[in-house]
Amino acid sequence: MERQDRLPDSLPDSLDALLSSQPSARARWSLPESQREELEPLLDLAGDLALVRNVLPASTFADDLEARLLARARRHAIGAVSILEDDAGDVDTDADYAPTIPAIPALAIPDRPSRGASRPASGSRRVSWRVWTSLAAIILLALTITTFTVAANASPGSALYGVRRWQEDARTNLAMSDADRAKLHIQYATDALDALDAAVAQHAEAHVYDEALGRFTDELRQANEALALVPAGGDHDTVSVSLENLRARGRRDLRAALPSLDWPGRITTTSALGSLGEPVLTLTQVSGVRSSVPGGHIWTITITGSGFQNGALLLVRQQPTGHVVSVTSTQMVAQLTAGEDNSLPHDIGVGNPDNTAATTTYIASEHENDDDTPRATGTPGGNHGSGECENESHSDDPPCTPTPGH
Amino acid sequence: MGNGRHTKEYRTPLAGEAAGGTGYTWPPDLPFGPTLERARQLDQTAISMLYRRFLPIVYRYALAQVGAAPQAEDVTSETFYAMVDGIASTRAEDESSFTAWLLGIAHNKVARHYRALRARPEIPLTLAEDAQPFTVADEADPQAVVAIRERWSEIVDALRLLTEEQRTVVVYRCALGYSTAEVAGMLGKPENAVRGLQFRALASLSRHLAAAEQRQTDQSGEKRNGKDKERRSYGTPR
Numbered sequence: 226m227e228r229q230d231r232l233p234d235s236l237p238d239s240l241d242a243l244l245s246s247q248p249s250a251r252a253r254w255s256l257p258e259s260q261r262e263e264l265e266p267l268l269d270l271a272g273d274l275a276l277v278r279n280v281l282p283a284s285t286f287a288d289d290l291e292a293r294l295l296a297r298a299r300r301h302a303i304g305a306v307s308i309l310e311d312d313a314g315d316v317d318t319d320a321d322y323a324p325t326i327p328a329i330p331a332l333a334i335p336d337r338p339s340r341g342a343s344r345p346a347s348g349s350r351r352v353s354w355r356v357w358t359s360l361a362a363i364i365l366l367a368l369t370i371t372t373f374t375v376a377a378n379a380s381p382g383s384a385l386y387g388v389r390r391w392q393e394d395a396r397t398n399l400a401m402s403d404a405d406r407a408k409l410h411i412q413y414a415t416d417a418l419d420a421l422d423a424a425v426a427q428h429a430e431a432h433v434y435d436e437a438l439g440r441f442t443d444e445l446r447q448a449n450e451a452l453a454l455v456p457a458g459g460d461h462d463t464v465s466v467s468l469e470n471l472r473a474r475g476r477r478d479l480r481a482a483l484p485s486l487d488w489p490g491r492i493t494t495t496s497a498l499g500s501l502g503e504p505v506l507t508l509t510q511v512s513g514v515r516s517s518v519p520g521g522h523i524w525t526i527t528i529t530g531s532g533f534q535n536g537a538l539l540l541v542r543q544q545p546t547g548h549v550v551s552v553t554s555t556q557m558v559a560q561l562t563a564g565e566d567n568s569l570p571h572d573i574g575v576g577n578p579d580n581t582a583a584t585t586t587y588i589a590s591e592h593e594n595d596d597d598t599p600r601a602t603g604t605p606g607g608n609h610g611s612g613e614c615e616n617e618s619h620s621d622d623p624p625c626t627p628t629p630g631h
Numbered sequence: 632m633g634n635g636r637h638t639k640e641y642r643t644p645l646a647g648e649a650a651g652g653t654g655y656t657w658p659p660d661l662p663f664g665p666t667l668e669r670a671r672q673l674d675q676t677a678i679s680m681l682y683r684r685f686l687p688i689v690y691r692y693a694l695a696q697v698g699a700a701p702q703a704e705d706v707t708s709e710t711f712y713a714m715v716d717g718i719a720s721t722r723a724e725d726e727s728s729f730t731a732w733l734l735g736i737a738h739n740k741v742a743r744h745y746r747a748l749r750a751r752p753e754i755p756l757t758l759a760e761d762a763q764p765f766t767v768a769d770e771a772d773p774q775a776v777v778a779i780r781e782r783w784s785e786i787v788d789a790l791r792l793l794t795e796e797q798r799t800v801v802v803y804r805c806a807l808g809y810s811t812a813e814v815a816g817m818l819g820k821p822e823n824a825v826r827g828l829q830f831r832a833l834a835s836l837s838r839h840l841a842a843a844e845q846r847q848t849d850q851s852g853e854k855r856n857g858k859d860k861e862r863r864s865y866g867t868p869r
Contacts, residue, residue: 237830241811244804244829267833270840273782274695274805282690286704290711291682295675297715302673353720 240264244271381420381440382433390440403451404460410448411467417441418475425482431490434482441475442497476501483580489543492574495581506532506577508585513569516594522563525594528575529556530583540574540584663726671719678718681729682711688730688807689737695806696741696798698787706744710737731817738799745791789839797832804829 239260256264281287376388393413400406421437423429448468455461479494479501486494499505508530515522526539526547531554539547539559547561557575564570569591574584669677686707693706713736723729790798796818803814804825811829815822 237826240830240833241826245811266837267830270786270833270837271805273786274801275808277691277695277806278808280691280694281687282704282707283700287686290686290704290708291679293708294682294711294715295679297712298673298675298678301715301719 236260236263240267243268380433381417381424381436382429386436397447402460403454404464407448407451407455407464408467410444410451411464411471414441414444414448414471414475417444418471418478421482422478425485428485431487434486434490435493438479438493438497442500445471445475446500472501476503479503486580488540488545488576488582491576491580491582492540492543492584495583498581504532505581506530506534506537506575506583508573508575508583508587510589511573511585511587512590513588514592514594515563515567515569522567524561524563524569525550526559526561526569526573527556528559528573528585530575531555532577532581533557533575534577534579536578538576540576540582541570542572543574543584545576663729664724667723667729671721673715673719678715681714681718685730685733686711689733691807692734692737692802693741695787695790695802697744698784702744706737706740709740709743713740727813727816734803734817785840785843786836789836789843792839793832793835797828797835800825800828801832801836805833 239256243264372385372388373392376385376392379385379389393409397406397409397413400409417437417440421434421441424434424437445468448464448471452461452464452468455464476498479498480503483491483494495505499507508528510529511526513524513526515524528539533552533554533556535552537549537552537557538545539549539557539561541547541561547559550558550560552558561570569588571586571588572584573586573588574582576582666677666680670681689710690703690707693703693710694700697703697706710733714733717736721729721732723732790802793801799818800814803809803817804811809817811822811825814820815825818825820828
């Protein structure tokens, strides 16, 4: 007990030495008076704490816990225990397995590279698999939530606009009543019209405008259908007024958009205007007569319909071309140089000076002129599509013979 | 109280008992590492061995922190459940690091126990008379049982007033009996720091206990004074 008889000078070291060596009373009394007074109560206190070392858990508890632990281990071994399972009725968190206090030096020990290979079917792989599966599910869920959140504000033309439409469709399907459904459709149609206006103002790409226009007309149609199911009365009238206001705004905005659109855009917009009750041009029939001219053939095309305006253009494949011979409000006669195969184009339309336009693929008749003399009727203010014929004439004027390839 | 068979079984010191240690060490002819490796593979025998080896340590640790046997049993159960759940992923490779890992889990379970208590304030923090910790104790030393029963509740309350590090050191060192070097290894601290923490912890614990005793004395004095005043105000019956 030499070490105990020569205790260190500092109190913490002396205390530690006395606690470590279980010194005799003599050793305690060998302490200087000042140290003894200070250390004695601490040693007594440590002695009280040390009594816990004699304590053992109740044997029934110990046996029962061991049995439950081994059962749990067996279930782990066959992969039947979730890491969230807790027989005590609680739910553990991962933090429980990675204690932060006290610091654990062992956590810094790197894994041996061969450990995984030496345990081909260990529980860690199963747990790890579950952890990764859970992690993947959480990431997937987070991505889905993020996608839906972002999609809620997606604009037409963006990749997520389809998701937004799906969300909106789902919401309208879940609407409590037809009136609510109609209101939702009106709301979505309004949003689409806002997007359409923005696309025009920003000179966005054509598909952005087309998508917004498609959504607008679609929502408007569905709003109308839902409104038809709403019983007459307060809700019906309210929704009806909202719908009519939206239609009026739609007519105004689409009209305003027309000048800044290309011809395909004008054609779809004119169709939309027609669905909004706006009087627009319509085509009912197209017929063509092919005539031989020096160097080739020309088609004399007669288009019937309504709403044709003076100065209207012939559209072939949604682009102005040919020579307009005559135009009345219901009929246009134009001439077009035949192509290499001499066939009549099947996508023929009319573009009005007010930028409305319409096309049709319906060809009522298509035949060849026996006398090989093309006849055309002109009208004052007739248009030059591609400038194939310089002469403009009234319907009863002599035929104009455009030069092929001019 | 147990039937004695298990008490002896769990308390049987293994070969290689270290003086001043926990009283239990791993048998030298059975290296700890391979047993731990088998336990990682959920080998029943290995898990059982680890459980029997560490049950007293975890239970005592819990008891020193929560004070009452039922709560200590809860903490012990949860700690060992977590051990089985997480043993495949623990990086511990020797007895020391495994002990640190297991006591770290116990620490978290104790923290959760106190969080639950705070969330349910209707449950008293003080111990009931029949919830005293020593349902099974050293049968050879009944005086020790009586002595510690009298003071244990106060000690546990005072332990909660220490800092986290102080409490850990004093519990590891005094209640569990680990050596200074072992505690330093488990906490990743120099031995000097552990000695300093130990001294400050015991000193602080002593002060808290003294203050608690003083408060009790004052309260009992006030009650006695109150009774005296009461007696005086009513006067002496004729």
